[in-house]
Amino acid sequence: MYARYIPSAGGQKSTSNNREPLPVAKQSPAPPTASSGDGLSYSRYIPGVTPQKQSETPTVQRFEDESDSAKSKRKRDDGEQLQEPQDKKRKEKGSEAVPELPESAEQEKKAKRSKESEPNGAGVKESKKDKKEKKKAKKEKRQKDASDEADNGSTSEDQNPKQTSDTSNAHLEDSEMVDAEPATTDGITPAPQEQQPKKPKKEKKKKSQNVPTDEAEGAEEEEEEDTRHKAVFERLGKSLKYAEILKEQGIDEEPQEPTELHGLEPLPQPARTAPSAAKPTYEILPPWLSAPIRVSVDTRTPFTELGILPKAARVLEQKGYTEAFAVQTAALPLLLPSNKQQQPGDLLVSAATGSGKTLAYALPIVRDVSNSVVTRLRALVVLPTRELVKQAQEVFELCAKAYEGEDRKRVRVGIAIGNQSLASEQDLLVGRETRYDPEAYKQLEQEASSSSSSSPSSQDDLDALLLLSGPDRRANPRLGPWQGQVIDFYSKVDVLICTPGRLVEHLDQTPGFTLSHVRWLVVDEADKLLAQSFQGWLDVVLDKFKTTTSHHSSSSSNVLGARDFPDMPYSGVRKILLSATLTRDLSLLNQLALRSAKNEHLATKAQSDPSSDTSSDDSSSESDSSSDSDSDSDATSSDSDSDSDTSSSSSSSSRSTRSKTKTQSRIPSKHSPIPRSLIFTKSNESALRLSRLLALLDPSLATQIGTLTSTTPTSVRRKTLRAFTTPSSPLRLIIASDLVARGIDIPKLPHVINYDLPPSVAGYVHRVGRTARAGRQGCAWTLVGDGESGWFWGKIGKSAAVKRAQKVGRVMIEEMSEERIEEYEAALEKLGKEALESRKK
Numbered sequence: 001m002y003a004r005y006i007p008s009a010g011g012q013k014s015t016s017n018n019r020e021p022l023p024v025a026k027q028s029p030a031p032p033t034a035s036s037g038d039g040l041s042y043s044r045y046i047p048g049v050t051p052q053k054q055s056e057t058p059t060v061q062r063f064e065d066e067s068d069s070a071k072s073k074r075k076r077d078d079g080e081q082l083q084e085p086q087d088k089k090r091k092e093k094g095s096e097a098v099p100e101l102p103e104s105a106e107q108e109k110k111a112k113r114s115k116e117s118e119p120n121g122a123g124v125k126e127s128k129k130d131k132k133e134k135k136k137a138k139k140e141k142r143q144k145d146a147s148d149e150a151d152n153g154s155t156s157e158d159q160n161p162k163q164t165s166d167t168s169n170a171h172l173e174d175s176e177m178v179d180a181e182p183a184t185t186d187g188i189t190p191a192p193q194e195q196q197p198k199k200p201k202k203e204k205k206k207k208s209q210n211v212p213t214d215e216a217e218g219a220e221e222e223e224e225e226d227t228r229h230k231a232v233f234e235r236l237g238k239s240l241k242y243a244e245i246l247k248e249q250g251i252d253e254e255p256q257e258p259t260e261l262h263g264l265e266p267l268p269q270p271a272r273t274a275p276s277a278a279k280p281t282y283e284i285l286p287p288w289l290s291a292p293i294r295v296s297v298d299t300r301t302p303f304t305e306l307g308i309l310p311k312a313a314r315v316l317e318q319k320g321y322t323e324a325f326a327v328q329t330a331a332l333p334l335l336l337p338s339n340k341q342q343q344p345g346d347l348l349v350s351a352a353t354g355s356g357k358t359l360a361y362a363l364p365i366v367r368d369v370s371n372s373v374v375t376r377l378r379a380l381v382v383l384p385t386r387e388l389v390k391q392a393q394e395v396f397e398l399c400a401k402a403y404e405g406e407d408r409k410r411v412r413v414g415i416a417i418g419n420q421s422l423a424s425e426q427d428l429l430v431g432r433e434t435r436y437d438p439e440a441y442k443q444l445e446q447e448a449s450s451s452s453s454s455s456p457s458s459q460d461d462l463d464a465l466l467l468l469s470g471p472d473r474r475a476n477p478r479l480g481p482w483q484g485q486v487i488d489f490y491s492k493v494d495v496l497i498c499t500p501g502r503l504v505e506h507l508d509q510t511p512g513f514t515l516s517h518v519r520w521l522v523v524d525e526a527d528k529l530l531a532q533s534f535q536g537w538l539d540v541v542l543d544k545f546k547t548t549t550s551h552h553s554s555s556s557s558n559v560l561g562a563r564d565f566p567d568m569p570y571s572g573v574r575k576i577l578l579s580a581t582l583t584r585d586l587s588l589l590n591q592l593a594l595r596s597a598k599n600e601h602l603a604t605k606a607q608s609d610p611s612s613d614t615s616s617d618d619s620s621s622e623s624d625s626s627s628d629s630d631s632d633s634d635a636t637s638s639d640s641d642s643d644s645d646t647s648s649s650s651s652s653s654s655r656s657t658r659s660k661t662k663t664q665s666r667i668p669s670k671h672s673p674i675p676r677s678l679i680f681t682k683s684n685e686s687a688l689r690l691s692r693l694l695a696l697l698d699p700s701l702a703t704q705i706g707t708l709t710s711t712t713p714t715s716v717r718r719k720t721l722r723a724f725t726t727p728s729s730p731l732r733l734i735i736a737s738d739l740v741a742r743g744i745d746i747p748k749l750p751h752v753i754n755y756d757l758p759p760s761v762a763g764y765v766h767r768v769g770r771t772a773r774a775g776r777q778g779c780a781w782t783l784v785g786d787g788e789s790g791w792f793w794g795k796i797g798k799s800a801a802v803k804r805a806q807k808v809g810r811v812m813i814e815e816m817s818e819e820r821i822e823e824y825e826a827a828l829e830k831l832g833k834e835a836l837e838s839r840k841k
């Protein structure tokens with residue numbers, strides 16, 4: 001900061017000594033007026049400027065400044081040394097250097113501040129009054145000192161360079177306290193530096209550099225100095241006199257600058273707001289997702305109490321559904337129009353495997369659709385596999401039967417799973433009637449030509465247009481083969497249950513297939529259906545929901561209110577999402593644009609259900625590699641289990657883990673009845689190999705083993721599942737891939753065995769959920785290899801994410817006898833040979 005110091009003419013104090021770091025105690029915190037001796041220069045004093053420590057980055061703090069100024073005044077009263085007039089110039093230029101007070105001065109400053117910091121700045125006003133009185137006495141003293149000094153003909157610098165530096169330091173300090181404007185308000189302020197020629201300054205510099213100098217020169221200079229000082233003090237005297245005159249005349253010599261008091265005023269503060277009573281929330285999920293409706297799994301309610309017609313309840317009872325399960329108790333009132341208070345909205349159901357979710361949505365949908373007179377496609381149910389579609393179809397048929405009769409129509413339920421040709425399926429879903437209507441034909445022709453000419457979206461379209469001789473039947477399939485012949489399409493089903501891939505095919509290729517009247521969309525096993533694209537089915541479907549007119553149906557059929565619910569204050573498509581492992585991934589759920597969604601979450605209490613309730617995002621990590629259109633492909637394990645059948649089988653005897661029961665710790669002997677069990681492997685290939693290995697180990701098992709993979713023909717799958725649930729059937733074991741891990745309902749299945757670990761926690765929940773369904777008991781067994789133990793116990797065995805009735809137990813299977821091991825090795829060898837032979841073929 002000293003580098004900034006530019007001494008004015010006659011500034012003897014600006015020597016090289018200025019660069020010396022000076023003891024702070026020697027600094028003069030006096031305001032500029034003190035050093036100049038000019039009473040008028042008090043008007044330049046800014047209380048809001050703080051003398052601070054000599055720092056490289058000086059700062060200004062208003063409140064400290066005020067006390068500093070008081071301190072400065074005190075020092076002046078003590079008889080402060082005179083400052084050179086040219087310092088005034090420097091002050092006017094303004095310096096950034098603000099030396100800090102010593103610690104003792106700081107303490108005084110604090111004391112002063114507390115004294116002065118009275119309301120309305122009263123303390124300041126008082127100090128200013130004192131200041132004026134003190135000033136007078138000080139002026140007299142200064143005059144005396146100044147004349148003494150002038151008489152001596154030497155500067156204080158010459159006597160004590162250090163002190164001079166101190167003074168100049170004080171100038172720097174003061175310069176921060178000085179207003180930017182020059183002190184010329186009254187036109188009397190002396191400006192000696194302007195009158196001083198520059199030459200003496202240079203000479204002075206030269207002198208300071210070349211000491212000692214010639215004595216004659218020194219005498220000359222002293223003379224000049226004296227003359228200059230005399231001039232200065234003459235002016236000073238005049239100024240003082242003038243000040244006294246002003247005072248006598250009652251003129252305030254120090255005009256008040258209101259801004260100078262600004263530093264004492266309380267700083268403007270933002271308006272205070274009343275403390276909010278609302279508690280902060282850290283929930284990032286929407287309330288409907290974070291605060292679900294929870295229902296105890298033990299809940300049972302008579303169907304009639306939930307708004308189900310007595311006749312319908314009777315039909316259900318005949319089927320064994322005497323009371324509504326918990327999920328049905330919760331969902332039915334939300335979906336039926338019985339609760340008028342309840343604003344209808346979309347519904348997310350997260351409930352345990354085998355808890356009866358299918359009936360929970362089938363009943364209200366069928367009840368709603370049965371109100372209609374004309375058959376239209378009003379409900380769309382999407383499921384990931386053909387088996388699940390068939391299963392849901394049975395439940396819908398039961399409900400259709402329950403709601404048939406009186407003034408209700410028999411609800412027609414159709415399926416689309418791709419187990420037959422597309423044409424056959426089209427015939428089952430969409431009917432057509434032909435009529436002769438030249439006018440309608442003409443209109444359709446115009447519509448077709450305008451739509452086709454406006455958007456030949458691809459080269460194919462273009463080619464097709466060129467080839468077509470007549471009207472564009474692709475643009476509007478309602479144009480009949482003969483002139484004037486119009487085709488009317490109609491839906492043959494009220495409810496369509498389908499796999500997503502097949503649904504997209506129908507939307508693309510089936511004339512007259514429209515979603516224009518759909519008012520229910522069910523996405524069962526939603527986590528799976530949302531996590532994977534399945535030919536982009538969701539986008540296609542949601543796009544159709546947006547349109548009010550159908551491409552393939554007559555405009556007359558698209559009457560306004562096609563999606564209105566007859567007895568509900570709701571218009572649009574109500575969406576129901578269900579899973580035992582429903583995703584909470586908003587990015588997935590948001591795809592569905594849910595409205596006023598409610599989340600029903602079934603709390604699982606202690607019961608005999610080992611499966612359960614993992615509403616976890618892990619569900620999406622289920623690494624199904626399904627790629628075929630109707631998702632009937634297997635999930636392949638993401639687990640890096642590289643054990644061959646040999647190693648995993650041989651080691652399984654000592655590393656099996658079971659949950660639930662403490663029975664069956666021994667491998668059943670050859671002749672004891674095998675308990676019905678569903679065995680999961682990690683892939684199609686594994687399932688086939690294990691089936692064969694067991695048959696080789698014990699040829700009598702061959703008739704008792706069935707295999708279910710995505711390579712199994714659909715008809716065989718169905719036969720196998722049916723046989724498995726038929727008591728008279730010899731089938732005792734099904735060895736399956738993850739094809740049947742989800743949703744498959746095998747009544748009273750006592751055992752599920754994970755021969756290979758499931759691909760994910762969600763995968764585990766769905767697999768073991770094939771047992772202990774509908775409130776029954778069941779056992780889940782998992783064979784865990786050495787390298788798999790950590791994952792299993794961490795993610796599944798001891799994880800709270802999987803809710804179960806009992807803790808998972810650990811069972812050590814007895815070592816196999818030598819004889820058994822030999823048999824096993826022989827079987828493996830044979831299996832290897834068979835595999836080689838089949839590869840050669």
Ligand SMILES: Nc1ncnc2c1ncn2[C@@H]1O[C@H](COP(=O)(O)OP(=O)(O)OP(=O)(O)O)[C@@H](O)[C@H]1O
Nearest residue numbers: 321323324325353354355356357358580743745774
């Ligand atoms: N109210 C009821 N009374 C008796 N049994 C019922 C009732 N509701 C459903 N069930 C039976 O419970 C079993 C499981 O039903 P469902 O298949 O709908 O379960 P889920 O919740 O869909 O299971 P998952 O998640 O595994 O698909 C079925 O056998 C079904 O017939």
